[in-house]
Amino acid sequence: MRLLHVVPTYLPALRYGGPIRTVHALCRALAALGHDVHVFTTNVDGERDSAVPLLRPVDLEGVKVTYFPSQLLRRLYWSPPMARALSRVIADFDAVHLHAVYLWPIWAAARAARAHQVPYVISPRGMLVPELMRRKSRWAKAAWIALIERANLERAAAIHATSAVEAGHVAGLGWKLPPIVTIPHGVDDPPAPFGGTLSPDVTTAIDGSAPVLALGRISWEKGLDRLIAALPLTPAARLVVAGDDADGHAAFLASEARRVGVSGRVTILARHVAGPDKEALFAAARVFAMTSLSENFGLAAFEAMRRGVPVLTTADVGMSEIVRAACAGLVVDTTPAAIAEGLDALLADVARSRAMGERGRALVVEQYGWPTIARRMEELYRSVGHKCHAGAAGA
16 A cells, blocks of 8 residues: 655654654554555754755655655644645555644645545544643634534544543544544564663662653653652652653652652653663663553553553553553552552562563563554555555555
8 A cells, every 4th residue: 555644743853752753663564564655744843943855755764754844833834845745646645644633734634635535544642632622722722623623533534543542532522523443552672782871860860779660751741740749658669750841840840849748759850761771761660650641542651561560550541451451550540649559559569560560561562563553554544445455555
């Protein structure tokens, strides 16, 4: 099949994670299956432009990525050159996959696909969670949904959710939606062991008792204040929080730790953590904790499972259903008391926690490698596309 993926930004720098990494991993795995995989994206890299060639395909691990300039309305990723290219070439594709909502490239690609009768799939990527919609840009998002996004979703061939939690959020909109298909993220194998020197802050963070680790973007929706509020109730726990700081939230967490008297047991690494530093944090952790207000999936927790670390999560995290089914950790309520009780249980019984971690590792290896997930996505594309044909590109 000839597949086009449209995403607002794509691998502009290693500091990006989450959705960008999973989109590329999916595209890479689809290309490995023999499909002709293209990506349309912009060169937006925060307030800067990515140092990438424009308006021509760049090969990234078998994926043909075309970057388009965005000079105005950059928060929406507006790019007239992308619109012209979509109109010119979209009819040549068997299916289109749109990653995100509320952003101009998604609207432009959906509109072009409908005009040329090419089936498209939308992955909301956790952006249709009611609580997050209420707390961030509520009125702007409501207007965009009414004017643009509802039609994009209702006229899609399918909507892709990464968890039952996310599927429930989408279904709860109450619109005349196409089928909602749940296919989880995959996870890459850990890199080979590296004997290089760790960053000093990581060396300090893992020195001493094995920590509870929370790794990912440091922002209000991650519910990290819930973890800090639980620490006074669990004296054995030491917390390491690591990840890119969003809007100065790391300073707020530090102040919360001081307020409740646990600053001596909280280490915050407010920066992007990757490579050997990331692996060292996973290797040192006794528990991986994810207590987000809402998380359509929870990739970092999945990565922890792949490394044999037991996971403590709340039911608001999409992949909690996998943790529960595999007995790979604990799913707890969101109260400080419940979180503290769960941490105490995992920290007190080393053998039980180790067994949970190994069950999680075995499940991820068996069922959630990217080749397996790509084959499931391939089935989705074939099921929705009147133009899709059996076999890969050229078949």
